Amino acid sequence: MPARSTELPLQEIGRSRPRGRTRALLAGHGRYLDDLDLPRQVHGAFLRSPVPAARIDRLDVTAARTAPGVVAVFTWDDLRAVCRPWRTVSAAFPGLQSPEQTPLAAGRVTAVGEPIALVVAASRALAEDAIELIDFAWTEQPAVGVASEALAPGAPLVHPELGSNLAWQFDAAAGDVDAAFAAAALVVEERFVFGRHTGVPLETRGILAAFDRSEARLTVWASHQMPHQLQLHLADLLDLPMSRVEVTAMDVGGGFGIKMHVYPDEIAICAAARLLARPVKFVADRLESLTSDVHAREHVIDAKLAVDGDGRLLAIDAKGLQGIGSHSVFPRSSTVETLMAMRTLGAPYALAAARAHADVVFQNKAMTGQYRSVGHPIACAVTEALVERAAALRGEDSLALRRRNYLEPGDDGCRTALGLELFDFSHAACLERLEAMLDVAGLRAQIAAARQRGEIQGLGFAAFVEMTASGSEIYGKAGVPVSAADTVQVAIEPDGSIKASASLSEIGQGITEGLIQVLADAVGVAPERIALEMGRTASGPHGGGAWASRGAAIGGEAAWQAGRALRGQVLEAAGALLQMPADTLDLVAGWVVDASGERRIEVAELARMVHFRGHEFPAGTAPQFQVAHHHRRAGDPTIPTNGIQAAWVSICRDTGLVRCLKHWVVHDCGRMLNPLLVTEQVRGGVVQGLGAALFEHCRYDAQANFLDGSLADYLVPMATEMPDIEVGHVETAYRGSVLGAKGAGEAGTCAASAAVLNAVNDALRAAGGTSIATLPLTPPLVLAALEGGSSG
Amino acid sequence: MSDQGFEATAAIACTVNGEPVRATVPVRQSLVDWLRHGLGLTGSHVGCEHGVCGACTVVVDGRTMRGCLLLAAQADGAVIETIEGATASGRVEALQEAFHARAALQCGFCTPGMVLTAAELLADEPSPDRPRIREALSGNYCRCTGYHAIVDAVADAAAHAVRER
Numbered sequence: 020m021p022a023r024s025t026e027l028p029l030q031e032i033g034r035s036r037p038r039g040r041t042r043a044l045l046a047g048h049g050r051y052l053d054d055l056d057l058p059r060q061v062h063g064a065f066l067r068s069p070v071p072a073a074r075i076d077r078l079d080v081t082a083a084r085t086a087p088g089v090v091a092v093f094t095w096d097d098l099r100a101v102c103r104p105w106r107t108v109s110a111a112f113p114g115l116q117s118p119e120q121t122p123l124a125a126g127r128v129t130a131v132g133e134p135i136a137l138v139v140a141a142s143r144a145l146a147e148d149a150i151e152l153i154d155f156a157w158t159e160q161p162a163v164g165v166a167s168e169a170l171a172p173g174a175p176l177v178h179p180e181l182g183s184n185l186a187w188q189f190d191a192a193a194g195d196v197d198a199a200f201a202a203a204a205l206v207v208e209e210r211f212v213f214g215r216h217t218g219v220p221l222e223t224r225g226i227l228a229a230f231d232r233s234e235a236r237l238t239v240w241a242s243h244q245m246p247h248q249l250q251l252h253l254a255d256l257l258d259l260p261m262s263r264v265e266v267t268a269m270d271v272g273g274g275f276g277i278k279m280h281v282y283p284d285e286i287a288i289c290a291a292a293r294l295l296a297r298p299v300k301f302v303a304d305r306l307e308s309l310t311s312d313v314h315a316r317e318h319v320i321d322a323k324l325a326v327d328g329d330g331r332l333l334a335i336d337a338k339g340l341q342g343i344g345s346h347s348v349f350p351r352s353s354t355v356e357t358l359m360a361m362r363t364l365g366a367p368y369a370l371a372a373a374r375a376h377a378d379v380v381f382q383n384k385a386m387t388g389q390y391r392s393v394g395h396p397i398a399c400a401v402t403e404a405l406v407e408r409a410a411a412l413r414g415e416d417s418l419a420l421r422r423r424n425y426l427e428p429g430d431d432g433c434r435t436a437l438g439l440e441l442f443d444f445s446h447a448a449c450l451e452r453l454e455a456m457l458d459v460a461g462l463r464a465q466i467a468a469a470r471q472r473g474e475i476q477g478l479g480f481a482a483f484v485e486m487t488a489s490g491s492e493i494y495g496k497a498g499v500p501v502s503a504a505d506t507v508q509v510a511i512e513p514d515g516s517i518k519a520s521a522s523l524s525e526i527g528q529g530i531t532e533g534l535i536q537v538l539a540d541a542v543g544v545a546p547e548r549i550a551l552e553m554g555r556t557a558s559g560p561h562g563g564g565a566w567a568s569r570g571a572a573i574g575g576e577a578a579w580q581a582g583r584a585l586r587g588q589v590l591e592a593a594g595a596l597l598q599m600p601a602d603t604l605d606l607v608a609g610w611v612v613d614a615s616g617e618r619r620i621e622v623a624e625l626a627r628m629v630h631f632r633g634h635e636f637p638a639g640t641a642p643q644f645q646v647a648h649h650h651r652r653a654g655d656p657t658i659p660t661n662g663i664q665a666a667w668v669s670i671c672r673d674t675g676l677v678r679c680l681k682h683w684v685v686h687d688c689g690r691m692l693n694p695l696l697v698t699e700q701v702r703g704g705v706v707q708g709l710g711a712a713l714f715e716h717c718r719y720d721a722q723a724n725f726l727d728g729s730l731a732d733y734l735v736p737m738a739t740e741m742p743d744i745e746v747g748h749v750e751t752a753y754r755g756s757v758l759g760a761k762g763a764g765e766a767g768t769c770a771a772s773a774a775v776l777n778a779v780n781d782a783l784r785a786a787g788g789t790s791i792a793t794l795p796l797t798p799p800l801v802l803a804a805l806e807g808g809s810s811g
Numbered sequence: 812m813s814d815q816g817f818e819a820t821a822a823i824a825c826t827v828n829g830e831p832v833r834a835t836v837p838v839r840q841s842l843v844d845w846l847r848h849g850l851g852l853t854g855s856h857v858g859c860e861h862g863v864c865g866a867c868t869v870v871v872d873g874r875t876m877r878g879c880l881l882l883a884a885q886a887d888g889a890v891i892e893t894i895e896g897a898t899a900s901g902r903v904e905a906l907q908e909a910f911h912a913r914a915a916l917q918c919g920f921c922t923p924g925m926v927l928t929a930a931e932l933l934a935d936e937p938s939p940d941r942p943r944i945r946e947a948l949s950g951n952y953c954r955c956t957g958y959h960a961i962v963d964a965v966a967d968a969a970a971h972a973v974r975e976r
Contacts, residue, residue: 037911044919045907045926047854047894054853087817144839145817221858221866221920221954272856272920273954305859527918527955699914699960706957730863730952738958739949743941767957 031536031546032758035695038532040270040525050269052225052242057298060227061090063288064146066136066153067307068128071162071383071723072175075126075135079154083138086152088145093137093291095123102256102290105281107347111497112354115187117347118178122287128157129177129345130383131725132310134284139291139299162383164723166317166342169380177345177381186347187354187379189339189361193436194372199334200325207408208323211401212793215317215342215717216710217309218390219735222272224312225302226285228292235259239266239289244274244524245564250556251500252281252350253289268554274526275707276389277312279566281349284311309727313353313388314717317342318360318397324405330413332424335365335436337401339377341387348388350499354379356387359394359486362437365402366484367446367661369426373436383723389566391707392765395485400773403481404792407777411784417777418459421482421663422450439486441659443761445751446482449663449685452747453480457665457683466667475670475786475805476680479777482663483770487688487762488572492656503651505574506560507581509538510645511589513630515609515623517542517549519581522562523574525553528700528764530570533692534578537758541582542589543606544622560647568762571692572658576756577650584646592625592642596635658753658761662686664705666774667742670782672805675798677713677779679742682771687749689761697763698746704767705744710736712772716795823887827852828896836883843867843878845886846893854894854923858952865951868924869893875931894923903930905975906968915964917955925951929965937976938969 043049080092104125107117124135136153140146161175168174169184177184200206220242227240237259243249246266254261271278284301292299303311322337339361343353361375406424410417425446426435432442459478466476494501507521519538525531531551539546553559563569586606593611594601603614610618611625628635629644636642665683670676684701691697714734718726727733752759772794779801780790789807791800818837825832827850836845841860846852846869858866860879867878870892897903906926909915916922925948932939932947939947944965945958953961 037914041911041914041916041919042907044916044922045910046898047852047923049854049919051853051856051920053857054847056848141817142837144837219954220918221864221952222856222918223858271918273918275954302857305861527916529914529917695914699917699956702957702959703917703955704957707954729861730859731861735864735952735954736958737949737952738945738962739942741945741958743962744957744959 029540031539032692033690034536034693036532036536036693037695038529040531044270051222051272052227052240052269053302055227055240055269057227057229060298060300061139061141062143062146063137063139063291063299063301064143064150065134065284066150066155068124068131068133068135070128070157070159071131072160073128073157074160075124075128075157077154077156078136080136082152082154083149086149088141089138089149091139091291091295092149093123093287095121095125098122098287098290101293102286105256105349107349107352109352109497109499112187112352115347115352115354116181117186118181120283120346120349122283122290130385131723132307132385134287137287137291139295162723164382164384164719164721166340166380166382167319169342169382170378177383184381185378186343186381189357189375189377191361191437192374194334196334196336196372196374199372200336203325203333204328205326205409205412206323207405207412209404209792211320211322211404213316213318213397214795215314216715217312217314217717218275218277219733220273220275220277223303223305223308224278224282224285226288227298227300228289229298230293230296232296235263237264237289237293241266241268241285242271242278243268244271244279244526244566246524246554246556247502247522247561247564256286257289257293265557268524271526274565275391276393280313280388282311305729309733310385310725313348313390314344314385315356315387315390316397317387320397320401322401322405324409326409330415330420330423332368332370334370334372335402336374337361337364339375341377341379342382342384343379344382344384344386346386348386351389351494351501353387355389356394360397362439363395363398363484363486364437366398366435366439367426367482368424370436375437384719391704392485392768395483395769396708396711396772399481399483399770400776400794403773404776407479407780417480418450422447439484439659440655441484443689443751443753444659444661445687445749446661448749449661449687452749453663453665453683453685456685456745456747462667470785475672475782477668477778477780477782477785479666479774479781480663481770481773481777483661483766485660485766485769486657487568487660487765488658489567489569490652490656502561502563504649505562505577506647506649507534507574507577508560508647509581509585511622511626513626515548515621515626517544519549519551520559521551521553521574521578522560523553523570524565526565528565528570529693529696530574532696533571534574536692537575537578538582541579542586544609548609568764571760572753572756572762573650573652575692575758575760577648579757580650581646581648584648588642588644588646589622589625592636592640593620595637595640596620652755655755660688660761660766662766664770664774666778668775668778668782670779670801675802675805677796677801679709679775681742682744684744684767685747685749686766687751688763688766689753690750690759691748692760694748700764701746701767702744704765705771706736706741708768708771709741709775711794712775713795821884823884825886825888826890828892828899838882838884840883841879842881842883842886843869845883846878852893852895856920856923858920865924865928866921868927868951870927875928894927897927897930905971906930906965909964909968909971913960913964913967915956915960921951921953925953925961933969933972937973941966
């Protein structure tokens, strides 16, 4: 840690402190979107496309309009009077093609689940009844399901007006890749296939919108990760000033990236509320959620790695293909996933040369979008599988190979071959910590003994780099109105309590508690005296919300600066009153103390004076006791983090089921505001990665019909299937901020599936099977790999 | 806007969290929807409506049940307890305290169901080991925590209860 850490007056920052809000959640007193009902509220339900691609021939809603309990039925022709279409445009993706998108289908459908008509009725059940009365006729058209067929000559076009299914292409190269491969002593290569999966927040997406004609005011409650962004787009799409649009996110039942986009159905509900001038609620059912939430990670990557005779990695070369579904998600674009999957290839290692190309294609499937650890798990699985295979072929320990090749940025920082800026890193320290945690030699001996008994066991590792806390250089520079800054407002109440609000979002990750800890230390009051509100555009400052693991790194810094400024105001006021220089005073546990540490005046007393007896201050002294601090990081477009994971698995010879026996993570997210919460973020992230590795799959047939009907089909990890997860930390402070915090929310997901893939292949290798490079690692795949080896 | 006038209904009488309740419910309404929107007991949640995720778990006549797989009309004559009732009676306090201290919840959406299921486990088996806890909780999905902290919390609450005995 830099010397700075000892200079900070740390009492609360760095403490493992349980979250205050969890007591209410445990008592069943949480307030989630569907817990709110308004007077005169009605309910929306959607007619959704049953087919992947079709022209709509007839959409007659007359009978539905007179069904019992129905208030209104809307098609796009009805909504267009108050709502405009949108299109994803981003200068970060030159040449990006993406068609216009509408809240309800405009004459044709391009994916199963696309909303076509909206019925609003007295209850959800009545609205669903009325959907059955809509006279809907269509002509099905050929669909693109398999991404690799999207660019074939004669392939059906998802959007004929675009003339191609190609949405965007990524290209990057550095160094002489061909020479590196020509000179290599060893080349390992593989085709990696990643199944689509999705976030499955347990609370589905939901929105409740009310419109007051007398004030032309739209008031919205949404289960959303970034109410400020939603406010901005609602104002734009519905042609209202932001001052007449309020969005509130109450308790949010999980996000993981799913609840950060503009969804057609949510916009349709707001447009309907505006037309009806009464509250309209929509909560997605699980089938709607599975078909219309953003999906992620449908990639095919052909990759190869060049290694010299001394076991030094020379170059990586990859060709990728991503199927993004029917549209590039608004406003951030689905292509971010390919960007990160390609740019973080080989990121942990010093490579002299690298080349990556990727095609991003449209399909007649659900839109894809940003899901936890965007793109990184793809790159991590590809890189780390190649690294472990190279080590196996060289007959050496893969950890030794990693240690030899780690890119250690040192004090000056450095760039990866594909252009990521790295600094404040600790690969070697993380590896050392991991080896101490799991006793690699002892575990390998244990595994060898198990194999002697006929069991199929394996151990796999995955080093990772996770880019976090994006700055304004990412979206702002691209012309996309996404806030990468955050603001924290603080004020002192008459009893000395601190009333704070922040532009961040609490979605269960615990950033509320972290910011309270920062404010407590920054101001010098107990955390119990701080109330922090987030998620309300009406009272909170505009800012980023919850994305890219930004809370501690960006929000934490804003809280620190706001708190320090407020503390300064208190000390100035006390100094004026006590006739002492402010810089001889300090604020400790709610008291202003002098240089000897003696308590001179309580903050509460000063606050009462400010609010009620301001005349008692010396003339010319007018303490404000409130501060807003807007933090935008200068430089460093993202803050890199690093770590390593290990997975220990066994495979059932009869069923092919993979069982995770234990999982380890060592992670460096800089200074931890609250190690308890950081550790649980890592654990939760790991299990999402394990789900991706073993179970989770948004399955479509070749014609793009969706095959997962419920959570009995889409397999979310259960408690009994998951291992204990041991988490270790290395803290290398980010030097570009006072607190030194980096992002912590996504690293668990980043490398978990890679570690399991490597563990399974380690087990298969020892059992004489073939290796697998397809996720999820379903039992049929595993059985085939076992048999593939034994049959020749 | 009320949907009652448009629905076939049934009259039921039952006990909810110790209080007698008489109500007229749509015959097709699920128990959890009625508890949430009819009685305002929003601590039980709806995650999948297929009986898979367990977020809607409530206690009916002494056993945990899926509130989404029962109809409100089936509750006639039943004794029902939701997380609100279990909290008020104090019978899940040790579990709640352990979940809080151990950070065994993040978004909290699964948590009421998880706590009721864990309480049933500990009532049946006071000292379950970790694999048994994992098995018993497998009908309750959590998407945030990865389960490790939940297993810790249930084990902590079990140890606490054994000490108190």
